[in-house]
Amino acid sequence: xxxxxxxxxxxxxxxxxxxxxxxxxxxxxxxxxxxxxxxxxxxxxxxxxxxxxxxxxxxxxxxxxxxxxxxxxxxxxxxxxxxxxxxxxxxxxxxxxxxxxxxxxxxxxxxxxxxxxxxxxxxxxxxxxxxxxxxxxxxxxxxxxxxxxxxxxxxxxxxxxxxxxxxxxxxxxxxxxxxxxxxxxxxxxxxxxxxxxxxxxxxxxxxxxxxxxxxxxxxxxxxxxxxxxxxxxxxxxxxxxxxxxxxxxxxxxxxxxxxxxxxxxxxxxxxxxxxxxxxxxxxxxxxxxxxxxxxxxxxxxxxxxxxxxxxxxxxxxxxxxxxxxxxxxxxxxxxxxxxxxxxxxxxxxxxxxxxxxxxxxxxxxxxxxxxxxxxxxxxxxxxxxxxxxxxxxxxxxxxxxxxxxxxxxxxxxxxx
Amino acid sequence: xxxxxxxxxxxxxxxxxxxxxxxxxxxxxxxxxxxxxxxxxxxxxxxxxxxxxxxxxxxxxxxxxxxxxxxxxxxxxxxxxxxxxxxxxxxxxxxxxxxxxxxxxxxxxxxxxxxxxxxxxxxxxxxxxxxxxxxxxxxxxxxxxxxxxxxxxxxxxxxxxxxxxxxxxxxxxxxxxxxxxxxxxxxxxxxxxxxxxxxxxxxxxxxxxxxxxxxxxxxxxxxxxxxxxxxxxxxxxxxxxxxxxxxxxxxxxxxxxxxxxxxxxxxxxxxxxxxxxxxxxxxxxxxxxxxxxxxxxxxxxxxxxxxxxxxxxxxxxxxxxxxxxxxxxxxxxxxxxxxxxxxxxxxxxxxxxxxxxxxxxxxxxxxxxxxxxxxxxxxxxxxxxxxxxxxxxxxxxxxxxxxxxxxxxxxxxxxxxxxx
Numbered sequence: 001x002x003x004x005x006x007x008x009x010x011x012x013x014x015x016x017x018x019x020x021x022x023x024x025x026x027x028x029x030x031x032x033x034x035x036x037x038x039x040x041x042x043x044x045x046x047x048x049x050x051x052x053x054x055x056x057x058x059x060x061x062x063x064x065x066x067x068x069x070x071x072x073x074x075x076x077x078x079x080x081x082x083x084x085x086x087x088x089x090x091x092x093x094x095x096x097x098x099x100x101x102x103x104x105x106x107x108x109x110x111x112x113x114x115x116x117x118x119x120x121x122x123x124x125x126x127x128x129x130x131x132x133x134x135x136x137x138x139x140x141x142x143x144x145x146x147x148x149x150x151x152x153x154x155x156x157x158x159x160x161x162x163x164x165x166x167x168x169x170x171x172x173x174x175x176x177x178x179x180x181x182x183x184x185x186x187x188x189x190x191x192x193x194x195x196x197x198x199x200x201x202x203x204x205x206x207x208x209x210x211x212x213x214x215x216x217x218x219x220x221x222x223x224x225x226x227x228x229x230x231x232x233x234x235x236x237x238x239x240x241x242x243x244x245x246x247x248x249x250x251x252x253x254x255x256x257x258x259x260x261x262x263x264x265x266x267x268x269x270x271x272x273x274x275x276x277x278x279x280x281x282x283x284x285x286x287x288x289x290x291x292x293x294x295x296x297x298x299x300x301x302x303x304x305x306x307x308x309x310x311x312x313x314x315x316x317x318x319x320x321x322x323x324x325x326x327x328x329x330x331x332x333x334x335x336x337x338x339x340x341x342x343x344x345x346x347x348x349x350x351x352x353x354x355x356x357x358x359x360x361x362x363x364x365x366x367x368x369x370x371x372x373x374x375x376x377x378x379x380x381x382x383x384x385x386x387x388x389x390x391x392x393x394x395x396x397x398x399x400x401x402x403x404x405x406x407x408x409x410x411x412x413x414x415x416x
Numbered sequence: 417x418x419x420x421x422x423x424x425x426x427x428x429x430x431x432x433x434x435x436x437x438x439x440x441x442x443x444x445x446x447x448x449x450x451x452x453x454x455x456x457x458x459x460x461x462x463x464x465x466x467x468x469x470x471x472x473x474x475x476x477x478x479x480x481x482x483x484x485x486x487x488x489x490x491x492x493x494x495x496x497x498x499x500x501x502x503x504x505x506x507x508x509x510x511x512x513x514x515x516x517x518x519x520x521x522x523x524x525x526x527x528x529x530x531x532x533x534x535x536x537x538x539x540x541x542x543x544x545x546x547x548x549x550x551x552x553x554x555x556x557x558x559x560x561x562x563x564x565x566x567x568x569x570x571x572x573x574x575x576x577x578x579x580x581x582x583x584x585x586x587x588x589x590x591x592x593x594x595x596x597x598x599x600x601x602x603x604x605x606x607x608x609x610x611x612x613x614x615x616x617x618x619x620x621x622x623x624x625x626x627x628x629x630x631x632x633x634x635x636x637x638x639x640x641x642x643x644x645x646x647x648x649x650x651x652x653x654x655x656x657x658x659x660x661x662x663x664x665x666x667x668x669x670x671x672x673x674x675x676x677x678x679x680x681x682x683x684x685x686x687x688x689x690x691x692x693x694x695x696x697x698x699x700x701x702x703x704x705x706x707x708x709x710x711x712x713x714x715x716x717x718x719x720x721x722x723x724x725x726x727x728x729x730x731x732x733x734x735x736x737x738x739x740x741x742x743x744x745x746x747x748x749x750x751x752x753x754x755x756x757x758x759x760x761x762x763x764x765x766x767x768x769x770x771x772x773x774x775x776x777x778x779x780x781x782x783x784x785x786x787x788x789x790x791x792x793x794x795x796x797x798x799x800x801x802x803x804x805x806x807x808x809x810x811x812x813x814x815x816x817x818x819x820x821x822x823x824x825x826x827x828x829x830x831x832x833x834x835x836x
Contacts, residue, residue: 017570018527125568310523313483314586318537319510328536332527 032405229288234295242303429489464641518599
């Protein structure tokens with residue numbers, strides 16, 4: 001077959017899959033297209049945060065008989081790498097996850113490039129298929145690896161590396177900024193911007209710039225995970241309502257209506273009030289459990305439209321099971337508006353988290369942007385308010401721009 | 417055909433759609449889309465199902481495959497009632513009963529390649545596994561006249577006719593006995609229509625298929641069908657062998673329908689029967705005979721008594737009081753109002769007025785067999801040879817004008833026939 005295509009028949013016009021058409025359209029919305037790179041940059045910042053700011057040295061040499069830590073005397077070590085997976089140092093799974101990605105993403109990228117070196121003569125469609133498969137396998141392996149690392153619960157005793165720096169004959173190489181996002185320094189409380197602390201410190205003397213960088217992790221995670229939770233709930237309930245109709249549809253619609261009766265923010269505030277010490281996972285869960293109504297209605301509408309399409313009737317006539325019809329035939333055609341809605345949803349979730357933190361019911365210890373904002377309000381420091389506000393503004397704008405571009409790109413009436 | 421065993425028998429099939437209103441979804445009525453139809457399809461036979469828009473053709477086709485759950489009735493496939501089957505049993509039986517849809521643009525999943533569209537059923541029903549599936553799909557594509565190399569493509573890369581061929585290949589994938597062609601060619605342009613119809617007829621020979629061919633295009637139905645059922649408002653008005661129905665339509669509705677076939681010969685002016693009024697609402701069908709509101713030969717019992725299905729000549733069933741010995745009117749005026757006189761009226765007695773002349777005229781045209789002219793002037797039927805094999809119909813509306821489209825389609829149709 002490939003022979004006949006290459007030799008005898010004229011080259012067939014390259015047809016595009018739906019995804020390629022949407023991507024081609026999306027590229028024409030320049031602002032949205034560049035916003036993708038903006039969000040990628042945010043993601044990279046979140047990933048490389050420990051390289052930028054951490055109070056653990058990359059390299060450490062301490063001569064014999066010096067310093068308070070006897071076990072470190074006369075050793076050369078690389079404590080930074082061990083600290084990345086130290087659950088005593090990073091107490092949240094989110095940080096461990098991003099630290100893991102810091103190694104895993106480059107390794108996967110190198111693996112992909114090498115694979116492409118060996119298989120140069122691939123067509124475009126074959127390459128995109130291989131890429132999809134690679135991403136699937138890589139993320140599966142990644143999830144397994146991360147679970148193993150996380151469940152090993154590696155931890156080591158706390159070492160004050162900053163104090164070792166002052167020792168005679170000790171050589172330590174630190175990251176760019178030598179602070180951690182959670183180490184309290186009572187000697188430097190509520191300082192303004194300086195060369196030591198670019199954006200000053202908060203009331204506990206924590207470096208705000210470091211917290212801002214690590215806050216990227218919190219915001220992105222909350223946005224993505226909360227939206228994943230409510231998209232999953234909305235997809236399942238919307239599919240059931242739309243496909244089966246009748247009583248199922250009635251019950252789910254009433255559930256949606258009841259949920260929509262409550263103002264979402266007050267519902268979230270009430271739910272958050274029940275939790276004594278909310279962590280970011282609680283916040284994600286609360287946002288996820290309250291936000292699914294929009295997606296559910298969207299999916300239900302798509303299912304109602306698609307259920308009577310002939311290709312679904314043909315699938316029934318071919319004797320396929322209901323599960324197969326829902327997941328193979330209807331759902332892939334119904335998810336397209338969900339993507340758009342989810343992109344806006346990520347921005348919304350980030351904003352809700354900032355609001356909650358600002359109102360004092362957010363994750364108390366996490367370095368989230370909302371927390372910085374509220375501490376700025378408490379201490380009346382402009383730098384805190386402006387910096388965290390700017391970070392929130394940029395992230396929300398980028399995500400909304402992507403969402404708008406995606407919405408226009410998937411709408412055939414707005415084709416450019 | 418008469419010796420062939422009955423493959424599928426439909427008995428008194430009903431599909432009523434409930435109309436619900438109010439706070440508690442009270443049922444306030446129902447749309448009787450299909451209201452008690454009975455017919456049978458023999459092995460290797462094509463039964464045509466024609467009728468106006470909204471008369472329940474499509475609903476009938478879909479509910480006998482249980483794509484819509486029928487309200488009542490029986491559908492016997494090789495003696496088994498498929499309406500009483502459980503889900504698992506039904507799923508395996510579906511291999512034998514397939515459907516081809518009208519709209520080739522919505523009948524293929526836009527997110528699947530041609531290979532998975534056609535091959536999915538093969539793997540699902542474990543007809544074949546692995547690389548065999550691909551070979552089978554390529555073979556099917558070749559059989560329906562597409563290049564086997566198309567299997568990696570997506571539906572949007574094809575034209576309407578090609579998509580319809582893919583739809584046919586999908587229906588054939590499980591090697592069925594019976595296919596419902598739900599307006600399978602109506603959405604295609606006429607030259608492609610002819611190709612697809614010829615393909616369907618070839619496939620029927622090759623795979624021993626039976627079709628229920630639902631259409632509103634009378635010439636297409638005449639070309640492909642062995643027997644034809646004419647539907648009106650959810651009921652079958654007339655059911656007969658193809659030639660018999662076209663030559664000797666009994667039911668006034670059938671006569672009106674056939675008279676609407678446009679004539680390609682401008683010198684031959686057919687007398688067109690224009691039915692008055694609209695199709696009554698199936699929510700609230702007229703009492704008695706459903707056609708009585710528009711029937712030119714309506715008489716007393718039509719308005720009150722529902723007609724029975726009678727068989728004036730063997731194999732020719734008609735649901736009309738005119739042919740029912742119990743009601744058949746003796747009044748010649750009523751028979752004279754009938755647009756076209758039947759060749760062998762069953763119980764007509766007494767003075768026949770000017771009817772014989774017209775009957776002669778139509779029987780002149782009849783021996784030709786393919787001439788579907790409803791009612792013609794005697795002088796003009798003397799020269800039917802020129803266009804005898806060409807007809808085109810647009811009986812969707814009863815007042816079709818012979819515009820450009822139908823003239824084109826007539827040419828294409830005749831071209832297709834000469835090819836065949």
